[in-house]
Amino acid sequence: MTQLDDLLADASLASLLALASAAADGADIGITDPDGRLLAGRSVRSVAARRSPVTMDGEVVGLVVGEERVAAELTVLVGCALEMALAGARVQADRARVAQELSIGKRIQQALLPRRYPDVPGWTFAARYEPAREVGGDLFDLFPVRGGTDRIALVIADVTGKGIPAAVLMADVKGLLHSAIDNTDAPAEALRRVNSVLVIERQTPLFVTAALLVIDVATGAIRYALAGHEPPLVARRVGRVEALASEGPILGAFADPSFEEHETALEPGDAVTLYTDGITDARDMARRFYGEDRLLALVGGACGRPAETIAEAIVADVTAFRGDAEPFDDLTLLVAERRPG
């Protein structure tokens, strides 16, 4: 088994050797492994045969062997052609592997998206998830706390890194956050517990930002905590937008962090939007950022509108802003609306 094995099946190799032989007036030319065993072409037995090494990463992986009457340059030329083919094959293999990783990462992400919105009287939910070509590791979740009817948890998180490692951590964090919220109700405590698990038990250099909201569906009261994440935006029916800021560092990086927790409340007609930096960091063709200000203005213009309308408006504006520019990061949004009346 040699690195050349993959090339041996290629019809071009037979053509290359046939042409080289023809250029040497029909002299025998063959490819052997480093020990001289014939792999392709014609065997050359003469002691005075021309030999030219085929190297990859400084290591000899084969020999081009020609009869003595073959010009030295010709065997070198054939050797070069093989080295180029090996290098090209490796680049392609790397690309294929990366593409497959991204594809698997994306499938993991998709498999973990919530299948349905909780059915909560008086509340409407909307979500958008648009993966970019480069998998960014966003996740969102919404679920009734402990499966009950009085509280709904809203989660959004962003894992640094791409591909399978990011998707695996995302899947891990999703489960951890769900369980933590079910066990404690208190968003800050839930973040603290998830952080502890990541710090003590996990081996990964990746970081996670997260926003956690727990909503009392009867009163509209919200408790929230953030871990290095963009503040969710509340759109008040009266026409005001508020950013729900709260101190707390990224998850998994600090041994004993403190997470603030705050409260607010949604009145009927109000809505809260959770998002990731795939929106604010979206760029147009001139490399300008979409930015927080534009998002604030857009949400402000959607005050009093239904959840679905808000989600649609944000996606439409970001898409219009981006124009033909390639999206670099996942676009993830979660909106919860307390219905009017």
Added chain:
Amino acid sequence: MNTTIDRVSPEAAVLALDGELDASNFRELIATGTGLYADGVRRLVLELSDLAYMSSSGIVALHSLALIFRGQQPPDPEAGWAAIHAVSADTAEGTRADQVRLVAPTAAVESVLERTGLGRILPVFGDRDAALAG
């Protein structure tokens, strides 16, 4: 992103970053820092006044540099979180890891440092002289 190295002394270097630090170039920054450390630099000052933007990959790069300049392995899939915890454990105990210092981050970069908590680990100075002196 353009990187300019100013080796002010055998032990100290100023790395000026001009442009944007993101997934496309953060590994190069780590590699540059690694090379400087291997060459004897023990205080690294990052001049950030011309760094317009830093993504989460930039966070990873800054964390890695902080560790490298403490003589530890930067995080990689094998090393895991243990290395990063060493830095934050130091911070918790009150001793700052100040072998890597930041100068004049722009508002955008400052807000990322602030929000992620990384600003606690890496000291920030107003100008390079202060960063080199302190």
